[in-house]
Amino acid sequence: MTTTDTAVDQPEVVQKDRVVIRFAGDSGDGMQLTGDRFTSETAAFGNDLSTLPNFPAEIRAPAGTLPGVSSFQLHFANYDILTPGDRPDVLVAMNPAALKANIADLPAGGVLIVNTDEFTKRNLTKVGYAANPLEDESLEQYQVHEVAMATLTMGALAETGLSKKDAERAKNMFALGLLSWMYHRPSEGTERFLREKFARRPDLAEANILAFRAGHAYGETTEAFAVTYEVKPAPLPAGTYRQITGNTALAYGIVAAGQTTGLPVFLGSYPITPASDILHELSKHKSFNVTTFQAEDEISGIGSALGASFGGALGVTTTSGPGVALKSETIGLAVALELPLLIIDVQRGGPSTGLPTKTEQADLLQAMFGRNGEAPVPVVAPQSPGDCFDAALEAVRIAVTYRTPVLLLSDGSLANGSEPWKVPDATTLAPVDPNFATEPNAPDGSGEFWPYLRDDDTLARPWAVPGTKGLEHRIGGLEKADGRGSISYDPANHDRMVRLRAAKIDGITVPDIEVDDPSGDADLLVIGWGSTYGPIGAGARRVRALGHKVATAHLRHLNPMPANLGEVLGRYDKVLVPEMNLGQLVMLLRAKYLVDAQSYTNVTGLPFKAEELQDLFLSYLSGVHA
Amino acid sequence: MTTTDTAVDQPEVVQKDRVVIRFAGDSGDGMQLTGDRFTSETAAFGNDLSTLPNFPAEIRAPAGTLPGVSSFQLHFANYDILTPGDRPDVLVAMNPAALKANIADLPAGGVLIVNTDEFTKRNLTKVGYAANPLEDESLEQYQVHEVAMATLTMGALAETGLSKKDAERAKNMFALGLLSWMYHRPSEGTERFLREKFARRPDLAEANILAFRAGHAYGETTEAFAVTYEVKPAPLPAGTYRQITGNTALAYGIVAAGQTTGLPVFLGSYPITPASDILHELSKHKSFNVTTFQAEDEISGIGSALGASFGGALGVTTTSGPGVALKSETIGLAVALELPLLIIDVQRGGPSTGLPTKTEQADLLQAMFGRNGEAPVPVVAPQSPGDCFDAALEAVRIAVTYRTPVLLLSDGSLANGSEPWKVPDATTLAPVDPNFATEPNAPDGSGEFWPYLRDDDTLARPWAVPGTKGLEHRIGGLEKADGRGSISYDPANHDRMVRLRAAKIDGITVPDIEVDDPSGDADLLVIGWGSTYGPIGAGARRVRALGHKVATAHLRHLNPMPANLGEVLGRYDKVLVPEMNLGQLVMLLRAKYLVDAQSYTNVTGLPFKAEELQDLFLSYLSGVHA
Amino acid sequence: MTALDLGLPTIGGLDGVPTTTDKQTAKDFTSDQEVRWCPGCGDYAVLAAVRQFLPTLGIRRENTVFVSGIGCSSRFPYYLNTYGMHSIHGRAPTIATGLAVTRPDLSVWVVTGDGDALSIGGNHLIHALRRNVNLKILLFNNRIYGLTKGQYSPTSEEGKITKSTPFGSIDHPFNPISLALGAEATFVGRALDSDRKGLTAVLGAAAAHRGSALVEIFQDCPIFNDGSFDVLRKGDDADTRVIDVRHGEPIRFGTEGAYAVVRDGFGLRVAKTDEVDEADIVVHDQADLNLAFALSRLSDQDLTHTVTGIFRDVARTTYDDATRAQVNHERETRTPDLQALLNGRDTWAVVG
Amino acid sequence: MTALDLGLPTIGGLDGVPTTTDKQTAKDFTSDQEVRWCPGCGDYAVLAAVRQFLPTLGIRRENTVFVSGIGCSSRFPYYLNTYGMHSIHGRAPTIATGLAVTRPDLSVWVVTGDGDALSIGGNHLIHALRRNVNLKILLFNNRIYGLTKGQYSPTSEEGKITKSTPFGSIDHPFNPISLALGAEATFVGRALDSDRKGLTAVLGAAAAHRGSALVEIFQDCPIFNDGSFDVLRKGDDADTRVIDVRHGEPIRFGTEGAYAVVRDGFGLRVAKTDEVDEADIVVHDQADLNLAFALSRLSDQDLTHTVTGIFRDVARTTYDDATRAQVNHERETRTPDLQALLNGRDTWAVVG
Numbered sequence A, B: 001m002t003t004t005d006t007a008v009d010q011p012e013v014v015q016k017d018r019v020v021i022r023f024a025g026d027s028g029d030g031m032q033l034t035g036d037r038f039t040s041e042t043a044a045f046g047n048d049l050s051t052l053p054n055f056p057a058e059i060r061a062p063a064g065t066l067p068g069v070s071s072f073q074l075h076f077a078n079y080d081i082l083t084p085g086d087r088p089d090v091l092v093a094m095n096p097a098a099l100k101a102n103i104a105d106l107p108a109g110g111v112l113i114v115n116t117d118e119f120t121k122r123n124l125t126k127v128g129y130a131a132n133p134l135e136d137e138s139l140e141q142y143q144v145h146e147v148a149m150a151t152l153t154m155g156a157l158a159e160t161g162l163s164k165k166d167a168e169r170a171k172n173m174f175a176l177g178l179l180s181w182m183y184h185r186p187s188e189g190t191e192r193f194l195r196e197k198f199a200r201r202p203d204l205a206e207a208n209i210l211a212f213r214a215g216h217a218y219g220e221t222t223e224a225f226a227v228t229y230e231v232k233p234a235p236l237p238a239g240t241y242r243q244i245t246g247n248t249a250l251a252y253g254i255v256a257a258g259q260t261t262g263l264p265v266f267l268g269s270y271p272i273t274p275a276s277d278i279l280h281e282l283s284k285h286k287s288f289n290v291t292t293f294q295a296e297d298e299i300s301g302i303g304s305a306l307g308a309s310f311g312g313a314l315g316v317t318t319t320s321g322p323g324v325a326l327k328s329e330t331i332g333l334a335v336a337l338e339l340p341l342l343i344i345d346v347q348r349g350g351p352s353t354g355l356p357t358k359t360e361q362a363d364l365l366q367a368m369f370g371r372n373g374e375a376p377v378p379v380v381a382p383q384s385p386g387d388c389f390d391a392a393l394e395a396v397r398i399a400v401t402y403r404t405p406v407l408l409l410s411d412g413s414l415a416n417g418s419e420p421w422k423v424p425d426a427t428t429l430a431p432v433d434p435n436f437a438t439e440p441n442a443p444d445g446s447g448e449f450w451p452y453l454r455d456d457d458t459l460a461r462p463w464a465v466p467g468t469k470g471l472e473h474r475i476g477g478l479e480k481a482d483g484r485g486s487i488s489y490d491p492a493n494h495d496r497m498v499r500l501r502a503a504k505i506d507g508i509t510v511p512d513i514e515v516d517d518p519s520g521d522a523d524l525l526v527i528g529w530g531s532t533y534g535p536i537g538a539g540a541r542r543v544r545a546l547g548h549k550v551a552t553a554h555l556r557h558l559n560p561m562p563a564n565l566g567e568v569l570g571r572y573d574k575v576l577v578p579e580m581n582l583g584q585l586v587m588l589l590r591a592k593y594l595v596d597a598q599s600y601t602n603v604t605g606l607p608f609k610a611e612e613l614q615d616l617f618l619s620y621l622s623g624v625h626a
Numbered sequence C, D: 001m002t003a004l005d006l007g008l009p010t011i012g013g014l015d016g017v018p019t020t021t022d023k024q025t026a027k028d029f030t031s032d033q034e035v036r037w038c039p040g041c042g043d044y045a046v047l048a049a050v051r052q053f054l055p056t057l058g059i060r061r062e063n064t065v066f067v068s069g070i071g072c073s074s075r076f077p078y079y080l081n082t083y084g085m086h087s088i089h090g091r092a093p094t095i096a097t098g099l100a101v102t103r104p105d106l107s108v109w110v111v112t113g114d115g116d117a118l119s120i121g122g123n124h125l126i127h128a129l130r131r132n133v134n135l136k137i138l139l140f141n142n143r144i145y146g147l148t149k150g151q152y153s154p155t156s157e158e159g160k161i162t163k164s165t166p167f168g169s170i171d172h173p174f175n176p177i178s179l180a181l182g183a184e185a186t187f188v189g190r191a192l193d194s195d196r197k198g199l200t201a202v203l204g205a206a207a208a209h210r211g212s213a214l215v216e217i218f219q220d221c222p223i224f225n226d227g228s229f230d231v232l233r234k235g236d237d238a239d240t241r242v243i244d245v246r247h248g249e250p251i252r253f254g255t256e257g258a259y260a261v262v263r264d265g266f267g268l269r270v271a272k273t274d275e276v277d278e279a280d281i282v283v284h285d286q287a288d289l290n291l292a293f294a295l296s297r298l299s300d301q302d303l304t305h306t307v308t309g310i311f312r313d314v315a316r317t318t319y320d321d322a323t324r325a326q327v328n329h330e331r332e333t334r335t336p337d338l339q340a341l342l343n344g345r346d347t348w349a350v351v352g
């Protein structure tokens, strides 16, 4: 659907290249929904965008408190952007707690829209405001707009017969309406959305639509706002676009992998933040021959997926870091069994329960080494929400082709963040042949079936599923004789098998890494993996815009690494590895390539900021870091 | 007790510096017991010694088959030795399967003692001997002694009224008697042992003693054996010695740690080979205020230990690799809680169930990284069976002083292997003060208790146990505010806490690594960890004896590493790291110190052989490896 | 070596825990942490009941420990000014076991949810029950995963539409009471979050019981499973659904005891009191395991008939008492001699 | 969207599994792997019985799968020439669940030990039972950990001296039958390793049952728990100990049915047949859960009275049938359109 600007004649219209808006309020204020809707409108309008939801681990902390603040940040632009933005240009604060928790991020001169109704003495005290900041000078440096959103909403809904409480709850739609007016967003989508969401309560649907329109009208009719802004659509590559979150893209990738492999999909999973939505999404798509099983725990989740793989399905399990820890023994079994299995880890802040709703990249080494014995597993990582789709397909290609469990490392910011996604043409997705064994294969012509006889090329073993006559066999976690697969305690055989398993993974064909080095002669290479793609790219753009040279490269494949990586690293004087952990990839690179790669880390539960990386790169370029 | 040689006048007595004997037979033949007794006699005699038991994962595979073969190798000498020996000088084979499985290891000219009674047609066929090897030329190159051990034993016991079956079962004691005669071993110990072991069946005790004596007499009276051998006691450092296995030494170390810390010991454990014996041993020592809890699984094992630690006990959990995998989530919790906890991993062959009764060193990276998030844990490793005692005490020192879980990595060869151990003076063991918190500590003078306020020096937090009035507090796996310890989702706080936890572990005081470089100017440094200490040392001795220079160093502390390690590594042209894995320590060294350390690996489930390492070192010294 | 005969516990669940004569109030047991549950959550009612109940035990606050797993309910320990640990998902019983075994002077409580206790933690729960460790386990059953935003749990009804079951759940649920009884539990009780009196009575009996006590608390989650127990609270027939049982008393319920429980084969059924013989009304016996099991099966879990109160309360040697008895016996009869241990039986001297 | 009503299973446990009319023998079901148990191990008898039993099912060998955990008993799959997996400790039910759900054309068996099933694997076991996945679970109960060389297990008697309990075990054991019944099991049976006939009968009924079937097999471990079930096999009173129950028949046992089981309150007791009224003898009803539970508690686990046969066998929709019904319903009513899925509802075109 192509949309055009629906804005009517209004105050001065200022053209902007990009805008960052942050909606902040109480957990009960519906800020995530508001943000989502604004995002959808923005996507439909054709801007490029990137989002960052941020909410507490509690379902709903006590109203009006600092721990209860929930926010949603959206960055949109008329060119392709890479991050959800460092700092908001506009902050919408629905209560004193939201103001207090977010105001420090608003740069001087920024627009602050405040819902004054909540600025009561009691609410102010609750968060430690001695005086009302709207009444002293503390907000002087901002463009403050005070709007009694609750009052105005209730007023607009007075006729609906809705209870006061229900009416008041629609104030987030009022805010959305106001902002939609300010930024010339289309509104049909939101109205349609509200009608569907409240299909069973048409009164609520109408109320929310009324509130939304009231907000819009408030902007139009009051003279409080001197300007509105326009951000033109972004000239993205031609194609059909939609907005997508990482978790949805992962779920779609799994559904698609079922189609490209022709296998039934079986997901065994136990809910955990921020991975649960993949289970939720997949449970809707049974028509694609996708079965979801909510297991009693993570071990059962992966165990059932492995059992399904043994039976010839595409076994998948989804979790976050603590769940991977629990699954580690079974991952080891999958390594020994050499069966396809996709294990998705949506990383979150750790250690232990950590920060369940925040992002982090600290499970890389767990993915690589978190099992007893030598148990190598391929590891892939998506770099953006939409890229989760491709990463899932790539992980499945490796799992099926090489008969191996594969770990896919997403993270909280990819999972919940969203961006416009160029929808792939489903007919062009590359098929993957599961290539089931159908015949006995013993090289000695005995007519036996040897479950561990390997393909010369891939070193993969045959996948012979129960029900296939003549291929009956037994496999297990004890060491197996090379070829025959029967139990073997022979020392030389064990050494051989350990090396064969390693060689199989090391020999997986992965594409070369591509370097973005516009000038071709940068001294500094910045290399990352996973969700830091956006901030690293944005940081690099900024320093390039300042006239400096910097090369960037991003790893999709953490294990095995691309064949050309050593050569690439060797080409640069300085190699810098920014990570949201204490330096995990950098350790692997140093060990493997013996390059003096430098680590930059930040473990705040939030993505890097473009500015932070710009400064970092500049400091490296200027030689502060020799 | 000091013992002297009891050998009587006999055939020619040949003096030897060292001897390697291997007893091999069916799982039901009692080879482990035979080996143990010969070891005890040898220890009592004052030789230095080292042992290598080797048995199948089944309790008792079918009689007479190759998978059912069980063996025990003993190396003893008149000087301090380091390994159980590469190859036997004497092989005792109780049946054709034992012969077939072991003969390849016997060097030409070696002594082969065969129990001919088992060399029946049926038994020969069972293991694929087309002809009886005792009757063709295939054993020509060995000094073969054919002894009808079962017949002789049954003859000796004819009078006892014992059933044929029971009598026949004593043939291992006959073999022991014969070997004891050949090597002039004392015999009181064995006779006393048998009386105690069969206290409830005195008839069996006497029968076994009779069989033992018959074997001895057989040597004395027949003229089959032209020589006997004498290996003089070894001039070990002065002190009281005993023979000890690694698992026993670990158990004693834990008991001792209870005494040095003054804490009750709580072991929560789930049985697993090769760690179960630690549980068995500790369950005997309740008088030392040691409580053992056989949990329903590994997770409960560590969970209960952590609960006990919270209550002020010394929490310990013991397992092997697959168990560590299961415990990993709880280890992460212990990292977050910052409570003392000792986690013992007796490594075995992997991945997955792998080779449960064989040895390996492939859990180092699991120990380092096998958890979600940044969850650093100190790692220590013993280098010999007796050293397990010291390693346990050192691990507890770190755990208690720094309030942290500590991983101790033993392995199958240390666990079951034995050596003479200089018994420490219990009164000289260094005390460790648990230093429980007793007072509120809030720096703001509020009289509150802050559970995460750190010691300036160690960065350890206070250990305040329930029952202490005024220090009531709640801790958990969510991120905690620095100092106060309440739940915090604050980005900057999380980053700080992640770094504080890392800094605490990095800051642990560990002794410098010592280098053994006799000439002081070797070019090649060989560095290892864990049970490779013996073979590396033995290999180095051999090449030094050949006039070459090689330096060796062995890491007790894998995390944090000794402060001088970087400097040490930098001193040598070549650094070589032999490991029983695919190169785990070498990865850590290369990443951390950026030295081009080379890896040598062998993953057979068996310890390195001294000869193998000698050849390796020579190839490095000769420049084959540039 | 033979096993020590400990006999049956003749002491109560709190014996050995230091007492205090100081006046303690609910406020003393309230920590400074802000309570972070949703408005209307049933957890608030339970918290209030527990805060009021704990001071009545007369034990020292510092000798009380709450251990929880993960879930909304598992935040409970933060809100009590006692010692506490918010551990990991499903593992609280293991941690509490280690603590209870080593510290007889503590009163140890476990707080857990239906997912925490019965899904991921099911094994630890049943093992704690069979061992009869002196723990009080409060199972907050809201028949939903609250903290992860509304997936069905092992106690959710069949057919339930949740985030993970858009076509309806097809898992047959556990009956936590039956499960506990099958797992050798010595104390099993049940109460409604909103029934302060009933809840307090069950908590009191649990505390007095020496051994593992499982208390199932029906708890409302207004956000993801709103009103799931409303039929037991309001509506015309609420009082014909709740069957509160009391040891030694005939089981009658409803307004003026209009209904009664009578035997039906090996099981039970509900009858109108005036239609049955007084003598046929079952008298509750909390020592009768078969009766307790039958009570747990009185109706499907559709809440048609819901027994509250104490299903079972019997004495059996506790694991922790028995362990300590073995340790103490050894400590009393043997002097630990570390040097002798290290030496073992066979040493030899090297004179150097 | 509403839940599909599947109703009760009207099909048998093997329906959907391809059959064969080829004559199959025990030998066909024997793999080429050497059996590696100790001489005299009860596992041999069970293996022989199973090898003889499987061909009688008439299903194709290649559609039979045995999944096991870890333990001596868990080596079982290696010795059968079917498909098989020797997995990891305690997790076989999870693997078998994934397999059974995705492959209705397979007959899926789980082999497990008392440690594997009830210690580390307890949670997966009870969840498989409550879900009623179409799996047959053979629990080899030798009341000891065999493979790890003789530690006590969750079914070991109190006071047992083992490697890990030199002073005697203090764990109160599980009663596997009670536990399974408390966990909503639809089929629970028990047999002795040496009783080929009884064992085969229970296996046959388990195979025919659609849903999870738990079969406890008392198995002797001559190495670490020698003769633990000997009182049920030999000795004067062996036949007064074993109570073999049969649906619809009065429960009598002993020589010439000298003993009978009669009701005792909500439970049961053993009486001399000639001392009780014929009518008082309990008639076994495998659909009566309360009776089954009472049978499981007839005596302590000291084997004084040991019920064998089928405690319970009732029909309940299986998890796997229900899951497949949901999937198939969707597949039949909606054409999967990947492009439509990827597009979602809101797309926009960029023309470049």
Ligand SMILES: Cc1ncc(C[n+]2csc(CCOP(=O)(O)OP(=O)(O)O)c2C)c(N)n1
Residues within 6 Å of the ligand: A270, A271, A272, A273, A298, A322, A323, A326, A353, C070, C071, C072, C073, C074, C089, C112, C113, C114, C115, C116, C117, C140, C142, C144, C145, C146, C147, C148, C153
């Ligand atoms: C190992 C692990 N798996 C999964 C989770 C995610 N998780 C947190 S709470 C929860 C279930 C909560 O349900 P319940 O125990 O019923 O508690 P409630 O929130 O309903 O009180 C889950 C699945 C986790 N934190 N850790």
Ligand SMILES: Cc1ncc(C[n+]2csc(CCOP(=O)(O)OP(=O)(O)O)c2C)c(N)n1
Residues within 6 Å of the ligand: B270, B271, B272, B273, B298, B322, B323, B326, B353, D070, D071, D072, D073, D074, D089, D112, D113, D114, D115, D116, D117, D140, D142, D144, D145, D146, D147, D148, D153
């Ligand atoms: C994760 C893990 N923990 C522990 C073990 C060690 N282990 C192997 S079998 C077993 C118990 C065996 O007992 P049971 O299940 O009763 O089988 P049995 O040998 O008696 O037939 C244990 C503890 C293991 N292999 N893996």
Ligand code: SF4
Residues within 6 Å of the ligand: A059, A060, C036, C037, C038, C040, C041, C042, C043, C072, C073, C142, C146, C147, C220, C221, C222, C223, C224
């Ligand atoms: S989600 Fe439900 S259980 Fe959790 S706090 Fe909110 S109302 Fe309570």
Ligand code: SF4
Residues within 6 Å of the ligand: B059, B060, D036, D037, D038, D040, D041, D042, D043, D072, D073, D142, D146, D147, D220, D221, D222, D223, D224
């Ligand atoms: S140890 Fe026991 S259970 Fe295991 S094979 Fe031997 S006899 Fe059988």
Ligand SMILES: [Mg+2]
Residues within 6 Å of the ligand: C071, C113, C114, C115, C140, C141, C142, C143, C144, C145, C146, C153
């Ligand atoms: Mg719940």
Ligand SMILES: [Mg+2]
Residues within 6 Å of the ligand: D071, D113, D114, D115, D140, D141, D142, D143, D144, D145, D146, D153
């Ligand atoms: Mg067993």
